[in-house]
Amino acid sequence: MKPPAFEYVNPQKCDEALAVLAQHGDRARVxxxxxxxxxxxxxxxxxxxxxxDINRVSELAYVRVxxxxxxxxxxxxxxxxxxxxxxxxxxxxxxxxxxxxxxxPIRHRGTVGxxxxxxxxxxxxxxxxxxxxxxxxxxxxxxRRALAAADFFTGVxxxxxRPGELLTEIRVRTLPPRTGGAFLEIARRAGDYALVGVAAxxxxxxxxRVSQARLALCGAGxxxxxxxxxxxxxxxxxxxxxxxxxxxxxAAAATDPPSDIHASSAFRKKLARHVARQAxxxxxxxxxxx
Amino acid sequence: xxxxxxxxxxxxxxxxxxxxxxxxxxVDCLRDDLGLTGTHIGCEHGVCGTCTVLVNGATVRSCLMLxxxxxxxxxxxxxxxxxxxxLHPLQEAFRDAQGLQCGFCTPGMLMLAYELLRDNPSxxxxxxxxxxxxxxxxxxxxxxIVDAVHLASERHAVPAPDHAAVAR
Numbered sequence: 001m002k003p004p005a006f007e008y009v010n011p012q013k014c015d016e017a018l019a020v021l022a023q024h025g026d027r028a029r030v031x032x033x034x035x036x037x038x039x040x041x042x043x044x045x046x047x048x049x050x051x052x053d054i055n056r057v058s059e060l061a062y063v064r065v066x067x068x069x070x071x072x073x074x075x076x077x078x079x080x081x082x083x084x085x086x087x088x089x090x091x092x093x094x095x096x097x098x099x100x101x102x103x104x105p106i107r108h109r110g111t112v113g114x115x116x117x118x119x120x121x122x123x124x125x126x127x128x129x130x131x132x133x134x135x136x137x138x139x140x141x142x143x144r145r146a147l148a149a150a151d152f153f154t155g156v157x158x159x160x161x162r163p164g165e166l167l168t169e170i171r172v173r174t175l176p177p178r179t180g181g182a183f184l185e186i187a188r189r190a191g192d193y194a195l196v197g198v199a200a201x202x203x204x205x206x207x208x209r210v211s212q213a214r215l216a217l218c219g220a221g222x223x224x225x226x227x228x229x230x231x232x233x234x235x236x237x238x239x240x241x242x243x244x245x246x247x248x249x250x251a252a253a254a255t256d257p258p259s260d261i262h263a264s265s266a267f268r269k270k271l272a273r274h275v276a277r278q279a280x281x282x283x284x285x286x287x288x289x290x
Numbered sequence: 291x292x293x294x295x296x297x298x299x300x301x302x303x304x305x306x307x308x309x310x311x312x313x314x315x316x317v318d319c320l321r322d323d324l325g326l327t328g329t330h331i332g333c334e335h336g337v338c339g340t341c342t343v344l345v346n347g348a349t350v351r352s353c354l355m356l357x358x359x360x361x362x363x364x365x366x367x368x369x370x371x372x373x374x375x376x377l378h379p380l381q382e383a384f385r386d387a388q389g390l391q392c393g394f395c396t397p398g399m400l401m402l403a404y405e406l407l408r409d410n411p412s413x414x415x416x417x418x419x420x421x422x423x424x425x426x427x428x429x430x431x432x433x434x435i436v437d438a439v440h441l442a443s444e445r446h447a448v449p450a451p452d453h454a455a456v457a458r
Contacts, residue, residue, distance in 0.1 A: 001334060008293060008312030008358065038354045039335035041313075051312070055359055079348075103424030105342055105349040105402075190423040 003041035010053040014060060014139070017166060020052050022141040026163040028052050032075065032114030035106050060113070060168055063087060069173040074113025074166070078125075079104065081112055091132070091172060093181030093199060097124040100183070103191045113167045116152070119159045119223070122193040126153055127218035128183055129170065130226050131199035137169040138162075146171075153223035176212065179203040180286030184279045185218070186271050188262060194219045195263045196271040198251070200279035202239055204287045210234045213247075215280070220255035220272060227254040230276070239284035244277065251276035297361035301326065302370030310357045316350075317341040319357035320367060328368040330397050332426075339425030342398040343367045349405045349424075368397035371404065379447035380404060389438025391430040398425045403439045407448035415440070 011017040021028055029048035031037055032055070040046035054060065060075035063084040070086055081087055082098035101107055101115070101124055115125050116136070129136075129149040136152050138145050138161060152160050161167065175181070185197030196219040203212040213234040215227040230250035237243035257268035294309045301324060308323045315334075320326045320343070329352060332338035336354040343352045344366040371378035380403055383389070390396045399422060406413055406421040413421070418439045419432070427435060442448065 002315065002318070003313040003356075005292065005311065005313055008295075008356075010358070034354055034356070034359075035336060035351075038315075038356070042315075042334050042353065053356075053359065103339070104405075104421065105339065105351050105424055106336065106354075108348040109350050109355065190420065 001042055001044060003038070004044055004047050006041075006048055007050040008053065009050065010056050012056050014057050014166070014168065017052055017054050017057055018139060018141045018164075021166060022164045024050055024052075030054055030114075030117070030166060032117070033077065033110040034114075035102065035110040036114070036118045036120070054166070066171065069171055072112055072170040072172070074111065074116075074168050074170065076112045078107040078110045078112060078115065082107065090174065091181075093132070093183050093201065094125075094128055094172075096181075097128045097183040097197075097199065100124050100185055100187075100191075100194070100197070106191075112170060116170065117159060117161060117167050119153050119155075119157050120193070121153075121156055121222055121224065122195075122197075122219040124183065124185065124194065124197055124199075124218060127197060127216040127224040128199045129172075130224040131181075131201055131214045131216035132172050132175075133214070135171040136167055137171065138165045139168045140165045144168075150224075150226055156222045175201065176203050178205070178287050179212075180283040180288070182279045182282035182286065184275050184282065186275055196220060196255075196257065196268050196275055198272070198275045198279040200276070200283040202234070202280060202283040202287045204239075204284065208238055208288065209236055210239050210243075210284070211236075213239075213280070215247075215251055215276065217251065217255055217272060217276070219268060220257050222256075225254050225256075227251040227276075229254060234280065239280055244280060247280060248273050248277045295358050295361075297358055299324075299357075299360055300364040302365070302367060308357075312356060312358050314357040315353055316343075316345075316355045316357045316360050316365075317352035319360075320352060320365070323357075326367055326369055328397050330394055332394070337426070338395070338398075339402070340395050340398040342401045342425065344401060344405060349401055366401070366404075368400055371400060379445055380407070380442045383442035383445060383447055384435075384438040387434055387438035387441045389430065389435045392428075395425055395427040395430075399427065399435055403442065404448055406439065407443055411446065411448070412443055413439070418443075 060073040062073040185194035201214040230247040233247040259265040330340040332340040
């Protein structure tokens, strides 16, 4: 089908966008890359009165060093994030996850901020950002606030964004030395949403024991699932044998995956064990090689 | 009140001015307003990829982009590949390797292959398969499309046509 009629504004500056959002509140919906919103419009599942198209707000498209970490502008295309030297050098887990988002033509348009604000629980980047303990900057005309990724996702396709707010920046701190990361998923076909995906970050000490582990899953519940118990199970041990077995069980136990036409909840839990094991092992291997 | 906006699109090197409603999809603008029906429309929700075109040198699904968003852009569609009656070498490779049967997916497959070979003139089979995995074919089967892209690569089929020399 075709999109329903809507009012359309395309501000050129972030301040202009915030002014329009402040004026129109929840009448207005932000159009970023459109790779999720335009299908919803075409199906008429979304009927916003007004679209605020931020694609010309080029000041929000960047990947740069900031306070020792990396700041990603919300309008950065997924393809640009995947190709950025900064991301490749410092956050290879992000590159690995980006390559699994849809297909190249989707990533040419799809933005980092749009993907996160859409908050599909099966989507890759939300889980990666939760594992990275990223901080999201939410701007409105009355100011800015920063929110931990884990607090941003509140439900299926639901976030802590208030009417009038725009996600403008994602901040990721530098990872400790001897940290390896891995993002792995299982999907029915290349480019599909993951049945289950796992973002794992493992930091090893000089003796090869886990000094810090962070694990987050997608496709595992209403929001990205952080598997704290699994992280504790790994801590202080070599990431193998019983510690790994226990972590994998805890990771699966943290999930509450949906049943749908693609897979049952029980099958997704089984996959979660399998993918968590691989992701932890790969992250640990990369940590050792670093 | 229905808004309409006049936009400028450079399509295959030709400049067009067209008045569109904001809700006009780029694919409908190309097909219905400009009469360029070589770009096909299939699923209308970004799954099949037959509407793939290049916007400022990068493939996009034209059913997932509003025409107003392409204001000022340079667009390459399947009509921009052939030079008059002479097929583009990429199209010849598709013909020679039987890379199409009903032809519905072909415009999208050609645009994907065009971008792939422009950026990576000698892709391996896995790279070809990854590139065309973006689009669906329901009859030829993918093997002959993979063969066609491989053949085009061997023939160095994709130096860009002049009018498509646009910034990425």
